[in-house]
Amino acid sequence: MISFSQVTKRYPGGLEALRGVTLKIEAGEIVFVTGPSGAGKSTLLKLIAAIERPTSGSVIVSGQNVGALRPRAVPYLRRKLGLIFQDQKLLFDRSAFDNVMLPLAVTGFERREAARRVRAALDKVGLLAKEKVNPVRLSGGEQQRLAIARAIVHRPAIVLADEPTGNLDTAYANGIGELFRSFNQVGVTVVIATHDEAFALRMKPRHIVLREGRLAS
């Protein structure tokens, strides 16, 4: 599903975030990428979503060489992915419902079917009762779950999450972990980057550890 071969990413300014990383993630796997801050976890996810391009090496996502993708093809790659960001990137000028609607709106989904799917996604993360609320008025955990609903509403084959449990307490983090596991159980490939090793260990999945841009295990 996702394979890295000898991938190096050097940012302008000389910072080397990844150094010769080679790894493979099969379809239907759930994988945790851990390591201290600055180890290259976010960069790894950004390379999969074509937000960054590798300096050398190749990143293949479901048969496509992401590094060589033409700009026009990037949107179609991203529609196969569900992205969850550290800073959530919710839009505060519209309701929770409309935030989750966004991925369906950009693909021109039929309206009634889209509304049904949005409600299903909100229900899945337990926010159905708050569909009309502006995300500003949601708690941190609720905002995170709203971001998750937006990432899965278009039923992507791959979900990428960057620090999904960032500032959440353990109980809440476990809830979100269970949510990802349930996506994985219906066949979605899940890649989660987190510095929270305890959280990763509790989930007992396959585990990739990065240290200073290299694979550590």
Next chain:
Amino acid sequence: MRIWFWNHLDALRTTLARLVRTPVATLLNVSVIGVALALPVGLYVVVANLEGLARSLGSDPQLSVFLALDAGPADVKRITARLQQHPTVREARYVPREQALKELKASTGLADVVDSLPGNPLPDAFVVLPRDPSSEALEKLRDEVRGWPKVAHVQLDAEWARRLEAGLKAALLAVSLLATLFAFALVAVTFNTIRLQILTRREEIEVSKLIGATDSFIRRPFLYYGAMQGLAGGLAAWAIIWGGLYVLNGALAELSRLYAAPIALRHLGMEDSGSLLAFSAALGWFGSWLSVNRHLAAIEPR
């Protein structure tokens, strides 16, 4: 196809909502565009009205042929025959000197002056309509008839109308120059509006790109916005000119009563109004297209 249609309808709906959500800014932009368009278009309306007037006055170029005062009935007969047989003459109408005097008395209000004259000072005359209304053919005919015996004077009647027409052509050119300038202003205004919009919607654009929105999807509402704003500006210009003509025609009504002739300025016809609106919408579209192409690429998610 249906999805495509819904997509566009959706973009149109959100665009209208955006226009309405910021009424003051929208109103200001629309009036700037309206005023900018109203200037050249208003001038065009004035020129078009004058052109219509010139055409109604000078549409039939004709020659007036005045005979010498001592020409007798035999001369008249001879010249009538010669004119009617001439290959370039379509019609020659004889105006006897008595009738000319009567017409002069009736039409110009100079009855007292005419009555005080000892005799009829007017010569017999012909009004000649040529087959070919071009000025070269007219001048040739004039030069020929001028040389005939007992012909005192030949006059080209449409000359002043032609001069007016030439003047109006120059005025029309000035209008198009002005229109080009103001069209540029419209594009600039739209460019800037869209630039500000893109800046304020930066986050939304970034998120849209991250979740797989194509560039054309992101561009669409801005293009619609530019076109709608241009269209609204065009409507405003139309309304401004309508109002201006209403006021002017009120003043002209008085003049029209004094001259006992209908004088009124006509507004743009259906076709011209249509082109005004289409043109302003297209310019708005173009301005936002320039702006979107220039500024959207700068927003890439990091």
